[in-house]
Amino acid sequence: MxxxxxxxxxxxxxxxxxxxxxxxxxxxxxxxxxxxxxxxxxxxxxxxxxxxxxxxxxxxxxxxxxxxxxxxxxxxxxxxxxxxTTEWMTDAGKQKLTAYGIAPPHGAPPSGPIRVRLAVKCPRCGSLRTRELSRFGSTACKALYECQDCLEPFDHFKAL
Known part of the structure; x- marks a missing residue:
C-alpha cells in the first residue's frame, strides 16, 4: 500500500x-x-x-x-x-499532563547554571505551596513532589 x-x-x-x-x-x-x-x-x-x-x-x-x-x-x-527538549511538547500534551495529575514543564530549559525552582504548581488544586520529595519520580524525566495544601503527591515533568 x-x-x-x-x-x-x-x-x-x-x-x-x-x-x-x-x-x-x-x-x-x-x-x-x-x-x-x-x-x-x-x-x-x-x-x-x-x-x-x-x-x-x-x-x-x-x-x-x-x-x-x-x-x-x-x-x-x-x-x-x-x-x-520539553519545548518540543505540544500545548495539548501539557494540558493532558495536568489533567492526568502530572505537573507539566514550563518555561525554556536552562542554557546555563540550573536554577532551583521555588514552586511547582499542584496539578490537582493549583497551589504553589509544593515541595520536591525526590529529584527522580516514577521515571528519570520526572521529579516527585508533594502539595502542602491538598497533601497529594504528584509527578512533575522536568524541563530538559
Missing amino acids: VITRDEAWAVAATVTDPEVPVLTIEDLGVLRAVEVDGDRVVVTLTPTYSGCPAIDTMRDDVVLALTAAGVGDVRVQTTLAPAW
Whole structure:
C-alpha cells in the first residue's frame, strides 16, 4: 500500500507513550520525522533522554500501527541529535499532563547554571505551596513532589 507522508504521520502520531499513556509521541515531541519513499515509511524518533527505556516500545508500537494501516515496509530510526527538549511538547500534551495529575514543564530549559525552582504548581488544586520529595519520580524525566495544601503527591515533568 502506498501512503502519503501526512497519512503516515497521522498514523504514527496516534502511538502513545508507554510511561504516560495519555500522551501521544506527537504530544511528547518524540515523533521527529516521517518520510515516505515508495512503499517504505521511515519514522524518526528522539528519546526524551539517551537511556529512555520506553523508546523500544514506542518503536515497536509505531511499526505495529503503520503495519496495521497497510504499510508493508516500516523502518524506525532513533536519533539523539538534536537532543530532545520539553519545548518540543505540544500545548495539548501539557494540558493532558495536568489533567492526568502530572505537573507539566514550563518555561525554556536552562542554557546555563540550573536554577532551583521555588514552586511547582499542584496539578490537582493549583497551589504553589509544593515541595520536591525526590529529584527522580516514577521515571528519570520526572521529579516527585508533594502539595502542602491538598497533601497529594504528584509527578512533575522536568524541563530538559
